Amino acid sequence: MRIPPYYRRPGWQRFFAGIIIGVLGGWAFFLFQFGAVHEELVVELNKQRLQIKDQEEQIEVLRSEERERNEENEEKLTIQDIIIDFTNQEKARLNELTLYELKQQAEGEVKFLKNKNIESVVEGKELIKNAVENKVYRIGEREYKLQIEEMHIYSSLELHIKILLPD
Numbered sequence: 001m002r003i004p005p006y007y008r009r010p011g012w013q014r015f016f017a018g019i020i021i022g023v024l025g026g027w028a029f030f031l032f033q034f035g036a037v038h039e040e041l042v043v044e045l046n047k048q049r050l051q052i053k054d055q056e057e058q059i060e061v062l063r064s065e066e067r068e069r070n071e072e073n074e075e076k077l078t079i080q081d082i083i084i085d086f087t088n089q090e091k092a093r094l095n096e097l098t099l100y101e102l103k104q105q106a107e108g109e110v111k112f113l114k115n116k117n118i119e120s121v122v123e124g125k126e127l128i129k130n131a132v133e134n135k136v137y138r139i140g141e142r143e144y145k146l147q148i149e150e151m152h153i154y155s156s157l158e159l160h161i162k163i164l165l166p167d
Contacts, residue, residue, distance in 0.1 A: 077118045081156040082107055087149055092163045101139045106132060106146060106161060113157055121153055132161070142166055 084103050086092075094102075109131050113121055121128070129148050137144045143166050150160035 077155060078115050079113050079118060079121055079153070079155065079157050080115075082110055082114060083156055083158045085158070085160050087160050087162050089163065092165055094163070098139050102137055102144060102146070102163065105135075105137045105139075106159070109135060110157065110159070118153060118155075121157065125151065125153070128157075132159070 084106050086099065086102070089099055110128055113128070128151070132146055132148055135146075137146065145164040147162045147164055148159055149162050150158075152158040
């Protein structure tokens with residue numbers, strides 16, 4: 001069996017030449033488009049890397065500023081509230097009015113600490129203890145003494161006080 005000699009006919013020669021030129025042209029077009037798209041992607045990727053780097057630096061700057069501000073605020077924390085809790089109020093069997101007056105008088109002894117720096121309050125813990133314990137609280141005809149059992153100092157001063165009943 002013999003293959004017909006198509007390479008001698010001009011129609012077939014044009015057809016094969018067109019296929020070859022089309023394949024070469026298509027390949028050139030593909031390479032050009034792929035190169036252009038690839039170049040755009042590389043440029044965009046580099047821009048994104050630079051943007052990420054800038055944002056990471058900015059985040060680090062903001063975090064360091066926040067840390068500094070937190071440290072400054074922590075140093076400048078002040079007493080915002082004074083909480084007094086009687087640990088033996090059930091055992092003492094005092095009425096509500098007497099407990100309220102005792103609480104008010106005890107708060108009066110330490111109210112000067114409100115809006116004071118926590119560091120200075122911690123340094124003067126013994127002074128606070130002495131101020132509350134060494135005073136005799138007069139309510140009506142009776143006199144009471146208080147004894148501080150626990151003291152918690154942060155943004156609020158929390159005193160857990162025991163009521164010492166008169167003999």
